Amino acid sequence: MTQPPPTPPDYPEPTGRPHQPGAAQVPPQYPPPPYPGQPAPQTPPGPLFAVPPQYPQAPQYPTPGAQQYPPQPTPQPQIPPQAPQYPQPTPPPAPDSPLHPHHISTDRGRTHVSAHQRRTDATAFGNLLLYLPNFLCSLVVMGMVSLLFGGLGILVLLAWLASGALVFHRPTESALARHLLRLRYPTPQERAKIEPVWRTVTARAGVEGRNYELWVEDSDSLNAVAAAGHIVGVTRFAMNQLPNGELAAVMAHELGHHVGGHAWSGLLGYWYALPGRIAWRVLRAVTGFMFRVSRVFSCFGVLFFGVFAGAIALATISTLYGLPLLILGMPYALAAVGRRSELRADQHAAALGFAPMLAAVLEKLHHQEQQQIAALTAANGGTPVAETPVSKLLSSHPDYYTRLHHLQPYLQPSR
Structure with a gap:
């Protein structure tokens, strides 16, 4: 006997669809809340639009045979270390820059600091007196x-005077x-x-x-x-490498x-002493020649030359009342007066x-000067060249420390 096919179960027909015009809206059916102490009832199948339950995901197992590595950190970009930044030293201003501390303004009018500047001091008179012998x-x-x-000799003498x-x-x-001084006129740019x-x-x-x-x-x-009486000369180095304030100090010194x-007393004394200097050099040359000739004739020639030269020297000293002896010490006295004149000019x-x-x-x-001394020391094989006491006495300029010492009253701030 043939069995009839099974009848499908009857499902409730929806009375309408959401957002369909004319359809009745059926609220979803939720189970009643459980009471305390009772197990939660099984949730029946929800309506059509119920939220499905969330299940935990299966854990991820390692694949057999695969080598596992620990997670590598994300490489950070390498920044090269930078050298510390130090403030750059400010270069000194150029000698001709108005920002130089020794720059002076040359646009001012005429100002008289002292009304008694043009006068001959005692140093000039002392210089003339020392040139008298x-x-x-x-x-x-x-x-x-x-x-x-002959008869014109007196005219020659007066002309020299x-x-x-x-x-x-x-x-x-x-x-x-x-x-004599190897100077020249300045160019228009230098002037x-x-x-x-x-x-x-x-x-x-x-x-x-x-x-x-x-x-x-x-x-x-x-x-x-x-x-002389009207010449002021400066070197090219002083003109181009010094600020105008320092150049003004050099010119004020001169x-x-x-x-x-x-200036004029020194040149005047040198001019009138020139014939005597020339005669002295001629006498030294002749004496040296005669001494070399006398050595050819053994010791008796040298002895005769010594007696002859001594007699002439004694006669000269007795005739000129010892003036030749004073001339021997004049270079030292003139150098001392010259050092004093440098301090006066400072x-x-x-x-x-x-x-x-x-x-x-x-x-x-x-x-x-220190650079020159270092150059001489290097040329001498590293042996320092010491200054002798005689050279110090014949120096026409004071040393650096002496001149700076005499400037201290003008360098100290006024109170």
């Missing part, structure tokens, strides 16, 4: 030379500056640089700057010169030699307000 010896030499001209006025003659000064500084110096000193001539020496050393009379520049600038220039001069 040399002058007398030169007078004797020129008297002997004038005898060769009057020739000292050429020291203040401008063309003669220019010839001396060009040929435009040094003339404003010179006007500032002379304005402070209360003198007329146009009475002097500015010259330049082609030298790479720090130096300046005051010659102006101190002029207003103090050191004082002149410091009194005009250039003391700090002059101290800086003296320091540069001292450094330049």
Whole structure:
């Protein structure tokens, strides 16, 4: 007998669909909450839109045969270490920069710091007095030379005495500056640089700057010169490498030699001592030649030469009342007066307000001297070249520490 097919179960027909017009909305059926102490009833199948239960996911097991590595950290980008940043030192301002501490303004009007700047001091008179023995010896030499001209000899002697006025003659000064001191006229560019500084110096000193001539020496050393009565020369190094304040201090120092009379008195004394110097050198050359000739004739010739030279020296000393003996000590006395005149010129520049600038220039001069000493030591195989006491006595300039010591009253701040 054939069995009829099973009848499918009857499911409740939905009375409508959500959001369908005209369909009735059936609320979902939820089980009642359980009572305390009773087990939670089994949740019957929910309605059509019930949330399905959440099941825990199966754990992940390692695959057999696969090598396991620990998790590697994410590599961070390597930053190269940087050197610490230090503040860069500020370069010193250029010598011609207005920011240099020794820069001065040259645009000011005429100002007189002192009304008594042009006067001959005692150093100039002392210099002339020390040249007196040399002058007398030169007078004797020129008297002997004038005898060769017979009746015109007196004119030759008078012409020599009057020739000292050429020291203040401008063309003669220019010839001396060009040929003896190796100076030259400045170019227009150099003149435009040094003339404003010179006007500032002379304005402070209360003198007329146009009475002097500015010259330049082609030298790479720090130096300046005051010659005759109207010449002020500076080296190319001082003009180009020094701030205008330090250049003004150098020029004020040389102006101190002029207003103090050191320049003209020194040149005048040297001029009148020149015939005696020439005669002394000729005498030394002749004496040396005769001494070498006398050695050929054995010791008796040397003895005869000694007696002859001694007799001449004794006759000269007795005739000139010991003046030749004074001439032997004149170089040391003149060097001492020269050192004193340098201190006076430093004082002149410091009194005009250039003391700090002059101290800086003296320091540069001292450094330049140390370099020269180091070069001489290296040339001598590393053995230091010591300065002898005689060379110190014959030095025409004081040492660095002495000059700086005399500047201290002008460097100390005023209270």
